[in-house]
Amino acid sequence: MLKFSLSCDLTTCPQYCTCDIKNENLTVDCSRNARKQSPVTVPICENVSLLINVSSNELTELVIRRYEQYTTVILDASNNQIRTISSELKNRVLLNELNIENNSLEKIPMDLKSSFENMQTVHLKNNSWKCDCELDWLVSLIKSSIIEKENKFTDIDMVTCSNPKELVNIKLKDFDSQCDSHDGKDKSALKPWQIVLIVFGILFYLSLASAIGFCIVLRRRIRITAN
Known part of the structure; x- marks a missing residue:
């Protein structure tokens, strides 16, 4: 259907x-026609x-095209089967609003952070969000938006974790x-120098235990010999 x-x-x-x-809006409607890409x-x-x-x-992958x-x-990419969003988004046109609700997304690459920060409205509900360190930057952005009362994220009470099992809903x-600082690194992960200290501690403990054990055995033998 074409209009001029x-x-x-x-x-x-x-x-x-x-x-x-x-009304100064160009609408390109490609919905409901079994498309596999934008x-x-x-x-x-x-x-x-x-x-x-x-x-x-x-759609199983959302690739943002160049509409510069x-x-x-x-x-609006809602109600698809999107599992990934292309990292090319960071080099594409600035999106004012993105609707990705009702898809199969577990995470969004952290290199899209600046793009999401610049969006005015984002729809996220009804996805398969995996709540771990890789999603921490988005969680932080959601919390900041709430504190600053930006209303960037819609239906925020319906955006929930789907896994791991202990965090469902x-x-x-x-x-x-x-x-650690929303960079996708686990705070509980040990640093190399901590691992070295632990290894040395274990070796020292084992050496000390062996020395004590040897002294006890030697003392018993001396007593037996003396008797």
């Missing part, structure tokens, strides 16, 4: 999608916002990880 506007030519609308421009190109329009809808498809001619971009905003 004085602002831009919509004949370059992606195949099996509908494009419409209204559209590579969209019509080029000036002074409008871009809304791309790829919801209710068969737009300063305001909203991407724990809200991400309540997840207290044991990670």
